[in-house]
Amino acid sequence: MEISPLAIALGDPAGIGPEIVAKAWDAREQHGLSPFFAVGDQRSIEAVWPGPIQLINSPDEASACFGQALPLIQIVDTGVIIPGEPDLAGARCALDSLELAAGLARSPMVGGLVTAPVAKAQLYAIGFAHPGQTEFVAERCGIAASNAVMMLAGPSLRAVPITTHMPLRDVSDYVTIDLILAKARATERGLAKNFGIERPRLAIAGFNPHAGEQGAIGREEIELIIPAVEILQAEGVDIVGPLAADTMFHPRARAQYDCALCLYHDQALIPLKTLHFDEGVNMTLGLPIVRTAPDHGTAFAIAGRNEANPGAMIAAIALAGEAARNRLIHA
Numbered sequence: 001m002e003i004s005p006l007a008i009a010l011g012d013p014a015g016i017g018p019e020i021v022a023k024a025w026d027a028r029e030q031h032g033l034s035p036f037f038a039v040g041d042q043r044s045i046e047a048v049w050p051g052p053i054q055l056i057n058s059p060d061e062a063s064a065c066f067g068q069a070l071p072l073i074q075i076v077d078t079g080v081i082i083p084g085e086p087d088l089a090g091a092r093c094a095l096d097s098l099e100l101a102a103g104l105a106r107s108p109m110v111g112g113l114v115t116a117p118v119a120k121a122q123l124y125a126i127g128f129a130h131p132g133q134t135e136f137v138a139e140r141c142g143i144a145a146s147n148a149v150m151m152l153a154g155p156s157l158r159a160v161p162i163t164t165h166m167p168l169r170d171v172s173d174y175v176t177i178d179l180i181l182a183k184a185r186a187t188e189r190g191l192a193k194n195f196g197i198e199r200p201r202l203a204i205a206g207f208n209p210h211a212g213e214q215g216a217i218g219r220e221e222i223e224l225i226i227p228a229v230e231i232l233q234a235e236g237v238d239i240v241g242p243l244a245a246d247t248m249f250h251p252r253a254r255a256q257y258d259c260a261l262c263l264y265h266d267q268a269l270i271p272l273k274t275l276h277f278d279e280g281v282n283m284t285l286g287l288p289i290v291r292t293a294p295d296h297g298t299a300f301a302i303a304g305r306n307e308a309n310p311g312a313m314i315a316a317i318a319l320a321g322e323a324a325r326n327r328l329i330h331a
Helices: 017-026 044-047 059-065 088-105 120-125 131-139 168-174 179-196 209-212 218-233 266-277 311-329
Strands: 005-011 034-040 053-054 069-073 112-115 151-156 156-159 201-205 237-245 259-262 281-285 291-294
Touching: 005 088, 005 179, 005 311, 017 034, 017 044, 017 069, 017 311, 034 044, 034 088, 044 053, 044 069, 053 151, 069 311, 088 112, 088 120, 088 131, 112 311, 131 281, 131 291, 151 179, 151 218, 151 266, 156 179, 156 266, 179 201, 179 218, 179 259, 179 281, 179 311, 209 218, 209 237, 218 237, 259 266, 281 311, 291 311
Parallel strands: 005 034, 005 112, 034 069, 053 069, 112 291, 156 259, 201 237, 201 259
Antiparallel strands: 151 156, 151 281, 281 291
């Protein structure tokens, strides 16, 4: 099914974003990628890639030239770009690229949004007030950050961290029954809408070792997780748990669910990155648009050396295209 071209925000111009987007275009036929266009500074791509670039003014021009050149909507001149050397001008370029790409993604001319990595420290220095790109995109879409769900996806595992970037010592106080319910419901809807799974199967991990051993190693399972699971099951959600986190990620266990709900960041990301380090995708559920991103950072240390692996960016573009098609089918 034909979808509108995807918009890709190039991220920090001194990072590996421009390189992996260009390499993804090179591999478009091999991986059957849907047409896409980049949003950013042309010079950031030219600094790391010798291929053809076609400047466009509107997303509807992208498909016509996609076979011959990487389509690009140009962001204003950001000054000197040196791969591997981030600066505040580059952070402003990254933010302008994200702002424009997110805005375009809300129009029917664009099938979805893919975001390349940004440097949060640089963004914070220019006044960026969001924890990350996920929260920024959610706000621009009119969605409360608490209703946006970060899902990490690879070929054999999807995982949702119910809490993300917070100290581990704070997680127990932050998690509530209502938070678990909100994240689980958004995950179920997102799996149905973006993946076409008619009745998604969810599994939730315990917070404590051995899922608390019936209260012997903590009471979060008894006081928070089990009540939430019972409410969701009464609503008709196919969910099991709490499960011991150390036994729910081996191959036989993963075959029993479509997505694992985890209580904290590393509980979800360690298994995902262990299994799919070069092809992990960050997808935001709960938005009116499709949004994906490669699950890695700017990698300034290798920027400009032609060493960046485009696997996760290719996977992010492929997943965004799949989700956009599924949304058309299951709208």
